Amino acid sequence: MIVTVNTMKQCEQNSGLSNFELMEQVGFKLAIEIMNRHKQHENIVIVCGKGNNAGDGFVLARYLLDSNYHVSVIALYSELTTPESQENMKKLPKKIFVKKNDIFNSIENANVLVDAVFGFGFKFEIPSECKEVFVQYNQSKAVKYSIDINSGAEADTGHIACDALKSHITFALGYKKIIHVLRKDHHLFDECIVIPIDIKECDHSELVEMTQEQFVKEFPRIQEDAYKGQEGIPLIVGGCYGMAGATCLNILGAKASGISYLHVACDEKIYPILATKEITPVFHPFTLDTVGSVLKEVLPKVKCIAFGSGATYLDSKKVILELLLQQSTCPVVLDAEGIRCLQNNLYILKLVRTQVILTPHLKEFADLIGMSLESLKTNKLEIAKEFAKEYHVTLVLKGPHTLVVSSQGEVYINQTGNAGLAKAGSGDFLTGLITGFIAQKRDVFMAVILAVWLHGHAADLALKNHHQRMIQIEDLKQEIEQFYFDQC
Numbered sequence: 001m002i003v004t005v006n007t008m009k010q011c012e013q014n015s016g017l018s019n020f021e022l023m024e025q026v027g028f029k030l031a032i033e034i035m036n037r038h039k040q041h042e043n044i045v046i047v048c049g050k051g052n053n054a055g056d057g058f059v060l061a062r063y064l065l066d067s068n069y070h071v072s073v074i075a076l077y078s079e080l081t082t083p084e085s086q087e088n089m090k091k092l093p094k095k096i097f098v099k100k101n102d103i104f105n106s107i108e109n110a111n112v113l114v115d116a117v118f119g120f121g122f123k124f125e126i127p128s129e130c131k132e133v134f135v136q137y138n139q140s141k142a143v144k145y146s147i148d149i150n151s152g153a154e155a156d157t158g159h160i161a162c163d164a165l166k167s168h169i170t171f172a173l174g175y176k177k178i179i180h181v182l183r184k185d186h187h188l189f190d191e192c193i194v195i196p197i198d199i200k201e202c203d204h205s206e207l208v209e210m211t212q213e214q215f216v217k218e219f220p221r222i223q224e225d226a227y228k229g230q231e232g233i234p235l236i237v238g239g240c241y242g243m244a245g246a247t248c249l250n251i252l253g254a255k256a257s258g259i260s261y262l263h264v265a266c267d268e269k270i271y272p273i274l275a276t277k278e279i280t281p282v283f284h285p286f287t288l289d290t291v292g293s294v295l296k297e298v299l300p301k302v303k304c305i306a307f308g309s310g311a312t313y314l315d316s317k318k319v320i321l322e323l324l325l326q327q328s329t330c331p332v333v334l335d336a337e338g339i340r341c342l343q344n345n346l347y348i349l350k351l352v353r354t355q356v357i358l359t360p361h362l363k364e365f366a367d368l369i370g371m372s373l374e375s376l377k378t379n380k381l382e383i384a385k386e387f388a389k390e391y392h393v394t395l396v397l398k399g400p401h402t403l404v405v406s407s408q409g410e411v412y413i414n415q416t417g418n419a420g421l422a423k424a425g426s427g428d429f430l431t432g433l434i435t436g437f438i439a440q441k442r443d444v445f446m447a448v449i450l451a452v453w454l455h456g457h458a459a460d461l462a463l464k465n466h467h468q469r470m471i472q473i474e475d476l477k478q479e480i481e482q483f484y485f486d487q488c
């Protein structure tokens with residue numbers, strides 16, 4: 001389960017335990033984790049801030065001291081903001097607090113460093129009074145642990161302040177928070193371990209998760225009396241002279257979703273290439289003059305449409321977009337050029353009656369909403385949520401952790417995939433996969449999640465036999481076929 005800070009606080013309130021009791025429990029459990037990994041003679045330095053995260057650090061220090069561990073505490077603030085942290089600071093002997101002038105020596109000589117500066121209460125940037133300590137902390141070769149949240153990271157937004165503290169292990173308290181599942185974006189920790197605490201089990205989270213078991217459960221099955229086309233028929237529209245490969249990869253992705261019938265509408269200039277390469281789709285070649293009538297004829301036959309991959313130089317691209325958005329009664333997936341055509345025309349999305357799925361990567365999304373990439377990165381989750389709600393779309397924000405956001409504000413943060421996917425054609429394959437799954441499933445949000453999860457999972461499976469650099473997008477279909485054969 002992944003929770004927001006608000007949900008976490010709610011769980012704490014419902015636990016029936018006071019903050020004092022929870023903090024005591026957290027400090028005790030953390031001490032066990034540290035004692036399991038380190039010997040008494042090692043020099044353990046706990047760096048504390050001013051809130052309850054510092055309180056956890058003080059309780060940890062007390063338990064380690066009680067077990068005769070060599071512990072010292074750097075208290076960065078003399079004024080603490082919560083009664084729990086104040087009380088727990090008072091319980092520690094004065095001699096274990098590092099004097100101001102000795103802070104740098106103490107960090108330099110530490111074997112183990114524990115970050116208890118900021119937890120989920122942190123916002124914005126590292127305050128100037130902590131800066132130098134943070135820089136030195138990150139330079140230390142000690143084994144490093146962070147309690148709950150790496151200090152300098154915002155738990156919900158994923159914003160990482162400059163010089164945020166790094167760790168080998170971060171102990172997430174109770175549940176993982178959003179920051180813990182964005183590791184590939186920030187690399188602040190090597191490992192995240194959840195420390196269970198006695199809070200009432202959280203029965204609801206706005207964050208959806210996907211595992212292999214869930215995938216297998218949700219995977220669309222073929223009925224015994226199935227006939228061709230029953231499993232959902234997608235239509236792919238796109239490509240252009242010079243970029244026929246994008247449509248080939250759309251087709252490959254759609255086929256990898258398991259569909260049994262596929263329509264492809266393309267500029268007649270690339271039709272010979274596609275028809276030579278792919279023999280199973282039904283093709284609908286068009287020119288600028290015929291595109292309207294060609295599409296109008298095929299639209300009623302299909303369950304999901306993809307448009308935009310490789311359509312950069314397609315002269316009919318704007319006509320196609322308008323027609324699809326006005327006349328389609330099934331979901332429309334817009335990729336690449338399909339998204340770029342919406343720039344400065346976003347209002348169109350508010351007039352559309354059918355479901356629209358947008359698949360931009362971060363830069364394409366920043367351009368679409370007229371925001372700098374840097375600003376978007378500081379709060380991409382909230383911005384994505386607001387956008388999906390305002391324009392009533394499903395947003396697939398591609399990146400190391402692709403986000404899928406529904407028009408109702410539900411969020412899925414993908415955990416599969418690796419840098420081998422960061423190459424041309426990867427998005428085209430994903431668009432095909434998404435379109436194929438939507439064509440077979442009524443629940444659009446779930447269909448998109450299945451596709452995103454599987455795309456990354458196929459790349460992870462490919463690592464068994466391929467160097468990351470040598471994962472070819474064309475290879476993903478074989479990995480997926482083998483995966484279905486083994487698991488579904």
Ligand SMILES: NC(=O)C1=CN([C@@H]2O[C@H](COP(=O)(O)OP(=O)(O)OC[C@H]3O[C@@H](n4cnc5c(N)ncnc54)[C@H](O)[C@@H]3O)[C@@H](O)[C@H]2O)[C@H](O)CC1
Pocket residue numbers: 008012019022023026049050051052053054055056081082117118119120121122123124125126127147148149173174197
């Ligand atoms: N179930 C649990 O998860 C439990 C968690 N516990 C721990 O409590 C912290 C959260 O505690 P909180 O007091 O709310 O926040 P922090 O410790 O992060 O302290 C925030 C403190 O710092 C101030 N602040 C925030 N940002 C900045 C900034 N940029 N510059 C300066 N100061 C800043 C803010 O105003 C606050 O005063 C959680 O992570 C756990 O570690 C409990 O132990 C109970 C169980």
